[in-house]
Amino acid sequence: MEKSRKWQTVQDGKLLYLPDFIAKEEADALHSLLLHRTAWQQKSISLFGKTIPQPRLIAWYGERNYQYSGLTLEAQPMPQEIIAIKQRCEQICQSQFNSVLLNLYRDGQDSMGWHQDNEPELGVNPVIASLSLGASRMFALKHTQSGEAIRLELSHGALLVMGGTLQHYWKHALPKTKRPKEPRINLTFRTIK
Numbered sequence: 001m002e003k004s005r006k007w008q009t010v011q012d013g014k015l016l017y018l019p020d021f022i023a024k025e026e027a028d029a030l031h032s033l034l035l036h037r038t039a040w041q042q043k044s045i046s047l048f049g050k051t052i053p054q055p056r057l058i059a060w061y062g063e064r065n066y067q068y069s070g071l072t073l074e075a076q077p078m079p080q081e082i083i084a085i086k087q088r089c090e091q092i093c094q095s096q097f098n099s100v101l102l103n104l105y106r107d108g109q110d111s112m113g114w115h116q117d118n119e120p121e122l123g124v125n126p127v128i129a130s131l132s133l134g135a136s137r138m139f140a141l142k143h144t145q146s147g148e149a150i151r152l153e154l155s156h157g158a159l160l161v162m163g164g165t166l167q168h169y170w171k172h173a174l175p176k177t178k179r180p181k182e183p184r185i186n187l188t189f190r191t192i193k
């Protein structure tokens, strides 16, 4: 995709991709702070009648609890350094966020399966701002009807924003990789209505 500060229109949705949203030194400091200071949790989900630990660690900050995949995440107050980044994302997106999900992928075997961020409490056409810190990983999008695929390498300090009707028509995932990978932290800013 083109490296511009403008929304890119894709089939049934829009994306904004800023590979250099945060400069390296600042991204290094934020990655290290979040890695060591976050009270990371590993939740379990039910899949085909089995309870299995999610292949990643998470934390949830905001004003409200969040329910997804049968889990309830208890809201914790957002730390000041995350509020500062949230405000910069809000400026770029021209949207307000009141919550953030942090994901820690400890290595290439940690992952996120295909899903849509379409829980009713996110609103009809949610804007989701996703900041990447640490190891670069492939992010995959797939149109649910046409099968069109988009792959983006999300590197240290990159911001990807999903908007418009994208969550109605596209699934997204962070696949596992066999390549050796250092930890990656992802912050997805959202609004819980």
Ligand SMILES: O=C(O)CCC(=O)C(=O)O
Pocket (backbone or CB within 6 Å): 101, 103, 112, 117, 130, 139, 154, 172, 173, 174, 186, 188
């Ligand atoms: O880690 C990522 O880039 C994806 C995160 C994601 O899909 C989500 O939190 O819904």
